[in-house]
Amino acid sequence: MSKVAIAGHGTYGFGSDTNGRSDTEMVLEASMAALESADLSHEEVDSIIYTGQDAYDGSAISDGQRVSAAGGYRKPFMRIQNGGGAAIHQAVSKINSGKADVVSIVAADSVYADPRVLSWTSHEALYHRTMGQNNDQSFGLLATAHQQERGVSDETLAQVAEKNYRAAANNDVAHRQEAYSVEDVLEADRVVGPLTELMLRPNSFGAAVCVLVSESFAEERGNARSWITGTGLATGKYWYRDMSGRLEQPTLQQAASTAFEEADVTIDDVDAAEIAAYSPTLEMTSYEAIGLCAEGESSSLIEDGVTAPDGSFPVNLSGGPLATSPPNAGGIYRAIAASQVIEGDLGDGSAERVLLADNDMHLGEPGRTDAVMVLEGGAA
Amino acid sequence: MADELDPSVQTDAINAEYKYPFHWDLDFSLNIGEDNRKFFEGMEEKRILGKKCPDCGATFVPPQAVCVECYVETDEWVEVEQHGVVESYTACFFEFEGLPEPPYITAAIRVADSDICMLHFIDGIEYEDHDELVEKLHKGTEVEPVWADEREGHIRDIKHWEPVEK
Amino acid sequence: MSRDVAVVGVGYSEPESFTDYRFSTQSKEEQAFTAVTNALDHADIDADDVDATMFCTVDGFEGTFRVERTLEVLGLGNDVPVLSVNTGGTAGGSGVKVAHEYIASGKYDVAVVYGSPSFDSVVEAQPVMNTNADPLFERNFVTAIQMGALPSSGYMEISGATEEDFAEVAAKNYRAGARNPYAHRNEERTVEEILDSPMVCWPLRRAMTCPVSSGSAAMVVVSEDIATDVRDNPVWIDEIDSTSNTFWTGYRTYDWFPKLKELSDQVYENADIDDPLEEFDVAETFNPYIPFEMMEYEALGFCEKGEAKHLVRDGVTDRDGELPVNMSGGTLCTNSGICASLSRHSEVVLQLMGEAGDRQVEGAKKGLSHSWGANLGQFHQMAIFSTER
Structure with missing residues (x-):
């Protein structure tokens, strides 16, 4: 199996509130930062994986709401609900299957509920x-x-x-x-x-985006961070x-x-x-x-x-x-x-x-x- | 963004003009299948039923439709002894809707020789603080059910479990 | 490095479980176990040999958040990883896509894709479905039925398709559903009966919209080596992909599916399909609101834009036509839950295996499946299956 690079990443937050930002605004800010750190344009992203979950987002099929801000318009948009690690696991296979060279993995937390x-x-x-x-x-x-x-x-x-x-x-x-x-x-x-x-977690708000790229893409662009x-x-x-x-x-x-x-x-x-x-x-x-x-x-x-x-x-x-x-x-x-x-x-x-x-x-x-x-x- | 807010502060108390309150409250009606229906029928009659795996012989209380180890459907019903052993427990110090006043003790209890544990409350233990509770309740403590007078075919037809008087 | 990927097994929950959700009594475990074990039996693959399971649903519809965590039967007894895939109505197709990528990459050899009934525990489906609409603006005005009606009325305007055309397509699906033991609606209905059914939301009459059903589906997806090992007639996944529209519907056109056209153009280019009407032997498309099927003919390139009415009037997509579409009865007759998007795929697979029973289209060798989902059809997903690789 080929290795895959983390080429870029971005976050917004984290804190006990979103500082008045909407989910879309936070996703956009984190996505832009991630693409910039990977030296990529949004056109170069082949595929998006979202890791948010309906109940935390307060909406069924909540992934749909994040499509545009995550740069997923007119692109394949997948959602894996077992969290960011599982999404990366899937993204690595997506890249190794030849289905994508650049995958952006996206989530945000903006809705308050207990x-x-x-x-x-x-x-x-x-x-x-x-x-x-x-x-x-x-x-x-x-x-x-x-x-x-x-x-x-x-x-x-x-x-x-x-x-x-x-x-x-x-x-x-x-x-x-x-x-x-x-x-x-x-x-x-x-x-x-x-x-x-x-001894237990706080409930944090914010957004995180991580961009994965194939080995060949990373070598060509020289943008592997790890x-x-x-x-x-x-x-x-x-x-x-x-x-x-x-x-x-x-x-x-x-x-x-x-x-x-x-x-x-x-x-x-x-x-x-x-x-x-x-x-x-x-x-x-x-x-x-x-x-x-x-x-x-x-x-x-x-x-x-x-x-x-x-x-x-x-x-x-x-x-x-x-x-x-x-x-x-x-x-x-x-x-x-x-x-x-x-x-x-x-x-x-x-x-x-x-x-x-x-x-x-x-x-x-x-x-x-x-x-x-x-x-x-x-x-x- | 590092401020630690007191849990009592309501979210709409901060940046209220940026907040849009909404409520997601939907009614569902879960299909419980034959196994759970039959188990709850037993509860109404103060009987605890288990279901057995035809391959490995494991008994499941509460009943399981499938023994996942053998990946076959369970098929035989047995009434089990009303005796449990504490596998673990914890005292909850937070309030939760529909549950007793805190602190209350929730335990994973192995009923008879079930392969899986049943979650239930443990009561009938006097304790001042957590240290005293830990002195009095252990993995392996034997417990027995205390039934509700009014039963309606529900897991809480057992009010709680208590340590067996020795 | 990419490997060929095949489907070798299809399983459904019991025929009786494909019913109005209000008649359903089976637990989620029971439905899952039946569908998964039927699929594994069909594939002649042991539960111990499964590497991963894709659980496909819409969380908000289940009544239990991340319900698959509580369903040990999906772990197949052996702590098999259970991926939770939720992309709305396309989730079943997304599950096939994830399985395809895992196997093509060499990470796994055997994957089970499970399509949940999703709606089997609701009390009322409309308010549950409505939770997918935008909370600030759109949720106040629409429910799922308007999501079906808005593009349908617009489509009538631009295409000249009539209520009678819609009724004709619906009647074709009911005839097909009557041959499918796993269809919730399995009685024929005439064009007249359909046109006599109550108007729900213009131009949709009750008999032109899907019911809310229970019942589930599972599929076994494997690597090339295993495929040829376990059966003589594996069905190969030639191509699978998806695309996305904006969430806010204000950007959309309300008269057909241009994003599906973009997707099908891309998929056909990748799979070397020049004339889909000619090259496919069967197709299953997502038709919970029956006018969608006609818009899909156009977006999937079975005819030019605005011409689907002629395919309908000439019977081109009926059982004895050039390209039989929705010979399962479609989403209109089978199941509306997330199972529906997986069964669009599993039905094409059964057709290509020659194991579709009374609904079999003789000699089917290449087939297309499509699913549609999320807010007003925000996502489209397609797969091309073939008996040859």
Whole structure:
């Protein structure tokens, strides 16, 4: 499989409001910025993939509303609802099938509604919605299991959040840019189980656009910012069977191993990661799922600061979803952040290979889809 | 754009002239199929039913039309023991429409020897704070259902589950 | 590096499930499992060999947001990735397109495309469909029926097509639907009966508009090696593509489908089609409002602009005509949910396999399928299928 380049990207925001901008205005601004950074005109874009979702947009078939601003008029316009990572996974195949050389991946978040209620409407109607199941409750169920089975303390969970906020303080597009301390995190309002407000995502508004191009196109134009050399995708089961199994994040394991295999690398060859971890529990168990440490050893990575911004394997130099979480655009933004780590715009610029692990767990953990990719440097 | 707003601030309180309130409230009527209909009929009679996979023998409570491991339709109904084991739980500290006053405890409960867990409430535990709850409720805690007096063929015909008195 | 891609299996939920949504009792799991297992059986492919599933729907119509997350049967028991594809009425065709790209690129070898019934849990369909219109301006004035009526009345003006022509096309679809066990409407209706049905929104009478149905479809799409391995008569995807119009309808012309004409010109150029009427043996087009079928004849190049009335009056697109169109009964008779856009494809596939039962057009070797969707037909999608590659 040929590698595909990230040639350009653009964002608007992120924050707790759109600053009065409409969805169209934000998409237009982010798209223009992405095309400019890729040194492309909108005529050169072959195909668009939109990653927003109806309920978050407050309209059925909401992708239709974004066509013009995303530059999709008179072009193929696809929508993949499993998030930005899955859309990139599809775009890579689209390019490798010869159907397109330039694909723009687009999303925005502009409509305010209670995200916990929207998540609730995505859960099974007869047995789970009746029990109030939603994203936060699913994170709470996992957090309890994690603490009981692995003896993880509240303080360790707070340290995970703190190191994300420490990174976000140096990211001028992050939604939460305050470097909250471990005490701040622990003292924030408790939401569910051991998880406080600051151990869970904010609801962010803004837009993100990422432009992918084929290897030959990137070489001809010399506009590669980073290369996607491997991708993997997996969807998990919805019904709870056993929590220990869920803590292992088998779909992340599976998607990561496919991506590693395709890129012909192992975790030892990777320098940093952007992980869509919607709670400290999920971030810690992700370390184990991607093979950064053995099962149950993630606490020591946190204690030792290995995954902190100045650690040997920084995770979420962007601040991750705890700092910035636009539900439609989050995956695209994380891919942009991963590229920026390689480009040297996030972190110290030393990373040559970055793992991006996206998923759609903003809706909750059951039935999640994980999309993993390996990004590498080496501009064309 | 980094300001952290208090959750109580309503969105139309900010930049109101740029906001267009609308409501998306549609009525749906879900077709529940034969399996769920029969399960709920059992609930009305204070019976908990499960459905079994003809290949691997796994039992599913609540019932599943298909055993996805074997990818075959389940075919045999069994009435299961009214006994559950907590797989995990969490206390919710936020208010949610149609649900009890917070904090309330939601748990994944394995009923009898079901392959999948049932989500339900756990009550009947006195606790002052989260630390005390964590002392009293564990993975493996045995629970039993407390039935509602008025039942209408619904998962909440069980009011909640409580730890079994030892 | 691109590989040839074929369809090797088609499956539907039970014939009884293709019904008025109000008669439907089956759960979404049951409908999905039946359609998917029927498609896999038809393809002679084991569930364990599936690499990915495309779930095609409109979220807002389902009653559960991202409902596929709760439907484990789509993961085929083995944590198969389930891609959620939602592009309105074209979503089924979009799912085939995504599957095609995954397989052509070499990423996957076997994909299942599933078209959800979508509307099977609504109480009233019109307000549900209306949620796709622009909230600031257009939602206040139109529902889905006006989306069908506006271009239809404009088309009458410019083409000279009459109510009788529309009724004739509808009668052809009802005759075809009567031969299709998976059609929701499967009784013949005469031109007179159609013209006697109540006027809903000029010029659309009730019998010229689709019903709201349950019932679902699935298709198995595979790489070239597997295709020739599992069956003697795989159907090859020659070309598949789509295009988009503006969201706001103020930019549009309300009298035919110029964007579909642009798309078909491009698709025919890529697939070396010079004379579609001559070269295709069957076609399935998206006709939830029956005048669309005539506009589609013109946009798809079966005749010149304004000339579809002659194809209708001469029976060119009927069973015994030169190019039989919508021998399934079309969207008018089969299913209006997202299943409808997938079944436009699966019906052409069955025809080319020679396995379309009573609706079979003898000797069909090349076929065209089309789907239409989103706000006032913002998206068009087309595929060309062939028995040869």
